[in-house]
Amino acid sequence: MMQEQDVIIVEGLRKSYGAIKAVDNVTFQVRKNEIFGMVGPNGSGKTTTIECIEGLRHPDEGRLNVLGLDPQHNTHELRERTGVQLQSSNLPNRMRVGEAMNLFSSFYRQADDWRPLLKELGLADKQRALYSQLSGGQKQRLFVALALINRPEIVFLDELTTGLDPQARHATWDLVREIQGRGATVFLTTHFMEEAERLCDRVAILDHGRIIALDTPKQLVSQAGIGIRIIFKMKKQDMAAFQPARIGAIDGVRRVEQQEGEVVVYGQGDGLIGAIIHALETARVQICNLRTEQPNLEDAFLTLTGHTIRD
Amino acid sequence: MLHGLLQLYSMQIKLYLREPVAFFFSLAYPTLLLLLFGFIYGNDPAPDFWGRNFGTVDASVPAYAGIIIGTVALMGIPIDTAASRENGVLRRYRATPLPPAVYLIASVLMYLTVALLGMLVLILAGKLVFGLRFSGSWPSVLAAFILSALAFYAFGYLIASLASSARVAQTIGMVIFFPMMFLSGAGMPIQLLPEGLRRISDFLPLTYVVRLIQGLWFDDALKTVWLPVLVLVGTLIVGSVLAARFFRWE
Numbered sequence: 097m098m099q100e101q102d103v104i105i106v107e108g109l110r111k112s113y114g115a116i117k118a119v120d121n122v123t124f125q126v127r128k129n130e131i132f133g134m135v136g137p138n139g140s141g142k143t144t145t146i147e148c149i150e151g152l153r154h155p156d157e158g159r160l161n162v163l164g165l166d167p168q169h170n171t172h173e174l175r176e177r178t179g180v181q182l183q184s185s186n187l188p189n190r191m192r193v194g195e196a197m198n199l200f201s202s203f204y205r206q207a208d209d210w211r212p213l214l215k216e217l218g219l220a221d222k223q224r225a226l227y228s229q230l231s232g233g234q235k236q237r238l239f240v241a242l243a244l245i246n247r248p249e250i251v252f253l254d255e256l257t258t259g260l261d262p263q264a265r266h267a268t269w270d271l272v273r274e275i276q277g278r279g280a281t282v283f284l285t286t287h288f289m290e291e292a293e294r295l296c297d298r299v300a301i302l303d304h305g306r307i308i309a310l311d312t313p314k315q316l317v318s319q320a321g322i323g324i325r326i327i328f329k330m331k332k333q334d335m336a337a338f339q340p341a342r343i344g345a346i347d348g349v350r351r352v353e354q355q356e357g358e359v360v361v362y363g364q365g366d367g368l369i370g371a372i373i374h375a376l377e378t379a380r381v382q383i384c385n386l387r388t389e390q391p392n393l394e395d396a397f398l399t400l401t402g403h404t405i406r407d
Numbered sequence: 408m409l410h411g412l413l414q415l416y417s418m419q420i421k422l423y424l425r426e427p428v429a430f431f432f433s434l435a436y437p438t439l440l441l442l443l444f445g446f447i448y449g450n451d452p453a454p455d456f457w458g459r460n461f462g463t464v465d466a467s468v469p470a471y472a473g474i475i476i477g478t479v480a481l482m483g484i485p486i487d488t489a490a491s492r493e494n495g496v497l498r499r500y501r502a503t504p505l506p507p508a509v510y511l512i513a514s515v516l517m518y519l520t521v522a523l524l525g526m527l528v529l530i531l532a533g534k535l536v537f538g539l540r541f542s543g544s545w546p547s548v549l550a551a552f553i554l555s556a557l558a559f560y561a562f563g564y565l566i567a568s569l570a571s572s573a574r575v576a577q578t579i580g581m582v583i584f585f586p587m588m589f590l591s592g593a594g595m596p597i598q599l600l601p602e603g604l605r606r607i608s609d610f611l612p613l614t615y616v617v618r619l620i621q622g623l624w625f626d627d628a629l630k631t632v633w634l635p636v637l638v639l640v641g642t643l644i645v646g647s648v649l650a651a652r653f654f655r656w657e
Contacts, residue, residue: 152502175504182502185495190425195418202414203503242499 101128103250103281104149109158111144118144120305122158126250131272131282133296135289135397141305142285143183146254149283150180163249176205179248179280181239183255187227193238194223197245204246213241217271233264240271251275253284257291269295289394299393303401313393320396323350323364326372328386329357342379346371358385412509419517429487432478433525437471438532440594450537456598461625464537466596468529469548469624473593473617475525476556479518481584482577484563488514489576492567497656507656515560522556543623551623551632555616558639561646568653592617612642 104126111119119141126132134142147153149160151167151174160167165174187196197214201207214220217237222230230238236256243251253272257265265288272295275282286292292299293313300310309316330338338359340352348365349372361372369388376383398404423429441464450462457466491497500510533539563580570576588594590604591613597605608614619635622628 150502152498172504172506175502180502182495182498185499185502187499188422188491188496190422191418195421199414199418200503202411203505205504 102126103128103163104132104283105159105161106145106149107159109145109148109160110156111141111148111153112156117305119148119155122302122305122307124300124307124310126281126283127298129276129279129281130297131276131284131295133292133299134283134285134302135287135292135299135393136285136302137287137403140302142287142302143254145302146252146283146285150178150252151175176246177249179243179246179251181236181243181251181253181256183258185239186235187238189226189228191227192223193219193225193227193230196227196238197223197241200242200245206247207245208247210241210245213244216274217241218267232259233261236260236264236268240268244275247278248280250281250283253282255285255287257286257288265291289392289397293393301397301400308400309396316400317391317393317396320391320399321364322391322395322399323362324368324391325389326361326363326369326386327389328359328383330359330381330383332357334381338381339379342375343372346375408506408509411505412513415505415510415513416516419513420520423483423517423521429483429521433475433483433521434528436478437474437525437529440474441467441471441529441532442536445533445537450539456596458625460542461540462537464533465540465624466621468533468539469620470593470596470617471529472526472552472555472620473591473613474588475522475529476552476559476616477584477588477593477613479522479525480556480559480563481566481580481587483521484514484518484560485566485570485576485580486573488564488567489570490573492655492657493573495657501656511564511654515557518560518563519553519556523552526552542625547623548620551619551636554636554639554643555619558612558643558646559616561643561650564650565646565653568650568655587611587613590614592621612638615639615642 102125106125107123109119109122110117122141122145134145136142144153148155149162149167151171154168162174163177167174193214197210201210211220214223217240219234219237219241222234227235227238236259240253240256243253256272257268260268269291272282272284284296296313298311299313299316300307301316302308309319311319335354335357338354340354340359343349343361344352346363346368348368349361349363351362353360353362373386394404444467445464448463450464452459452462457463501507530539566579566583567576570579590600590608591597591611592608593613593616597608597614597617600608615635615638619632619639622632622635
């Protein structure tokens, strides 16, 4: 369904490379000012999709509309109003950070003063540094700065945090939220499920060039119907005498597994934990280290695709 | 857009001058050759060779214009362009509103500036050390130099587009440039070549660069250089069409 606040509309997008269907009939919309994430394993078609939307690739079929523009024909206008961080790009090794900011500013009709931007990104003291002297994280942040230089209405971030250490990754998440706070729409791709879950307002799950689910992370997880996991330990002698069927009979329990001295109960329902504990007490089994695990997007992905994201 | 063009142009010049190898080949190498052979042969007029008014240095300076243009066009441009494509620098530029044509214009202007700079250093060295003689007109020589450079640059971009990587581009450039440098009269006087080899030189575009610039250097008369002009204009047209047809951003 098309809404007025949709800033990106993709309908029936297809793109093949030879016999390989990289993107196979993809349709979705991105709403103004949301953080929209596209997740999927390598080769699932994320980058091809984002690069078609950016106007860097020509789709074989399908209709694209970005900010009311056709990325194929209004490419120039599109570039003026969007910011792009590409997955595999570089600057010349002997270009200095400050020089890059000056140069790229000159390509746009209007560009912000880039000094505050560098400061915000923790690169203020790197203005004189050559591109080749920057660490991987610093290069990424420089590319984010270049993507924001024209105060874009939409920012495209392709695999932004790949290659970053956890600390840098968290700092980058804060930055993405800040971009949203400025009023921009963020379209990002990632193969980190945790990143999509914690950062994105809505997530499209891509597998083999098709969108297999699209919703808020919370909805995706609950729709996958995975339920929670209740995990506990018990003494060795109890373990030997333990009868999983007793717990399996409890309403809402789907499956009971024993692994390495731990019992894992899969199930759903409000009174589930109470009922399990009650059943164990009745059987006089002493347990310890009881914990519950909520399903996450990674689990939802596994359920939806039948494989993990790294397969 | 003019602002972007000028910014990119001056940035490209800075980047080029920060690259020691490129710097050496376009600016220092021809001058070092001139000093070497100048000290060996001197610059006394050699009537049998160059006519009664000109010596070896006077003839070498315009001939070395061919070396400068050849190194920039057949080594500098293919290697830089293929490397920029390979490591994603061209992609990064393409994702901005900068029109692709403006990127290419800025680059061509930069390479032209670098070649002219190399030529200037060469002329100054010839003048100061060997009392370089000149009896043509500067505007004609400048125009001939620019025509020659552009004709060769087009082929530099073509090599960059056809090569799968910077290494391949470098190899192709060297394989084309070095034999041509010796057979065209750019690196050594063509009169020193045996008859058979001289016939090969007639088929090398660089030969016409040397003939054109040397001809205008000795005597500013278009009637003696119409053939080189024609060949180079043709080279420029064919090269530009092919380069435009095959140019790749990724």
